[in-house]
Amino acid sequence: MNLELIKTVEQALYREARLLDQERYHEWVAMLTDDIHYHMPGIETRYRRDKTDQVHDLTRMAYYNDNLEDLKKRLRRLETGTAWSEDPATRYTHIITNIEVIPTEKEDEVLVYSNFLAYRNRNEKDQDTLIGNREDIWRKTTDGYKLAKRMIILKQNVLLSKNLNVYL
C-alpha cells in the first residue's frame, strides 16, 4: 500500500472530523457519495453463544440506517432556526485514531478502519463522551476521496446520553 494514498485518506478523515466539529454540515455532506450508507446498529448485550447478527441485519433497530436523503432530512432540522436544543450551540470535538487503510477488489475504493472519541459539551455542564469503532469505504472521485459506506459500533449498551445530536 503506498504511503501517499494512506496519507491522503487519513487527511480526508481528519478533514471530515474538523467539519463536524465546526458544524459545517453542507461541506460534510459534500464529502459523502450519492449512494452512502450510514449505519449505526443498536446492539443489545447477549451471551457469546447467541448467534443473532446484531451488526449486519438491517431489519433490526438502529440509531442510524440512513441513505443520503435520510441524512439530509436530519440535517434540515438545524436549518429551520427552531431547533431549540441546538441553541446555544453544542461544543464538539471528534478525535479520530487507529486509522488503517486497506485495498479492496475495486480499484477506486479503500476499506478504512478507525476509532473515534466524540466529546460533546452543552450549556452549563452537560457532557457526553462517545467512543467506538468505524468501518468505512472511501471512494476516489474527481473531487477527492468521498465516504461511500460507514458502519459505526458504539461501545455503550444503554446510550449514556439523552440524545445523539452528533455524527460519528
Place this chain on the structure above:
Amino acid sequence: MKIEKFKDNGRYDSYMNLDEGWLDRRVFWEQSIYDREMEQIFARCWLFVAHDSQIPNPGDFLTTYMGEDGVIVCRQKDNSVKVFLNSCPHRGNKVSFADAGNTRRFVCNYHGWGFGTDGALMGMHEEYCYDEGDIDKSKWGLKQVAKVGNYKGLIFATFDENAPSLEDYLGDFRWYLDMILDNEEGGTELIGGCIKSVIGANWKFGVENFIGDAYHAGWTHDSGARAMNNGQPFPAIDMKNSYHASVNGHGWEFGTEGVGDLFLLGRPKVMEYYNKLRPNMAERLGEMRSKIFGSVASASIFPNVSFLPGISTFRQWMPKGPAQFELKTWVIVNKNMPDDIKDEITKGVMQTFGPGGAFEMDDGENWENCTQTNRGVVTRREKLHYRSGISRRIEHPELPGIIYQGQYNDANQRNMYQRWLDLMHADSWGDVPERYDPRLSGKETMGPKAGLKTA
C-alpha cells in the same frame, strides 16, 4: 412568604389540586416520594414487560425492570409466559446478564445455583454441601410475579396478587388500544432489538408528555416537523374535532383527521399503505376509530408505557431515581405488513423518535431541565400550571372514558395525576376509586358498535 419544610407523611393532597389545576414540583424531585411511588404504584400496577413477538419460542427470554426490580420474562414450553426476579435467592446476584436470548437454564455466577426456564431451582454446584433438611429446593426458586396477563400481544405483569384483572385495569382503554394493536388482521410485532438511552429527568415527565401534551408538539417540534416534510410546518389542530380521553390514569389525545401523525413520519409510502387499509379498519373498528388512527395523537398506558399511533414509536420509561429514567425505544408494526413498509416505518421512527431523531432531540432537553431546576429549594416549592381546558369536559356518544374537547388540553395529565394520587393514598386496590363510567366491562371491544354510549 410562608416557608414550609418538606415532610413526607404519605399524604399528597397538599402537593396538587387537580380541580384548581396545579402540581407542586416536589412530586418530580423528592426521593421519599419516588420511594413511595415504587411501593404504591410500581409494586402494585400491571406493568408492560414484553411483546409476544420478542419471545416467540420456548426458552426465549428478555430481562427488564418492573419499577427498579430486575425481572426475567421467559416463554415456557406450553407457550405461556413466566416472569420472575432476576436475583438468586442464595445471595442475591443476578442470574442473567443478557438483554435477551434463548436458554435452557439460568445459572448464577456466584455459586452455580441453576434455575429452569420456569424459575424453579434445579440444582447447584457441589450439591453435597447441603445435608438432608438444609434446603427444600421446591421453595427456593426465583421469585415469581403475582400475575401475568396479555392484551393483544402486550405482556403485562404485576407483583400484587390483589390487583384487578388486566382487563379491568385497562378498562375501556382497550377500545383505544385496539387502534394500534388490532387495526389489521394478524396483530402487531416489535422490530428486533431495542434502543436504550438515559435521560436526567423524572419519569412522569415522559409519561405525561405522551399522555396528553399535544400542546408542546407544534412549538418544541417545529424544527422536526419541517425537517421531515420539506419545510412544511406542524399540521393544524382542530380544537372542535379533537379530544382527550382518559381511563384509569391511561390517556390518549387525538384528532380525527386521520393523517397528522402519518404526515410527521415523513414516509409517503406508509401514508399510502394506511390510507388503503382504512376501509378495512373502519369495518374492524368502526368509522370513528378509523378516522382517529393516523391523526396527530399520542398515548400512555399508566404508569410507564407510551406510543404514537401512526408514527409507530413504542417506548417505556424506566424509573432510575427521582431525577433519571432510562428510555427503551421500539418500533411497533403490523405483522402482516410487507417488509418494505416495515422497513420504511422503522427508518422513519428512528429518524423522528430515536435518540438521533429530529423530534426526540428536543424533548429530552426539555424534560431534563423541567426536573433539574428543582434542585433549587425555593424553585421546587413553586407550583406548575395544569389548568388548560379545565372546563371543556363533555359526554361523547362514541368515545368511552373521561372526554375533554380540544387536544390542546391538560385533561389527560390531570387525570393521570389523579390516578397517581389515588394509588399513592390507597392501602389496597379496594380503596382505589373508579373515576369513569365503563361502557365495555365484559364486552367485545372490536366492531363498529363497540364503545357507543347506547350499545
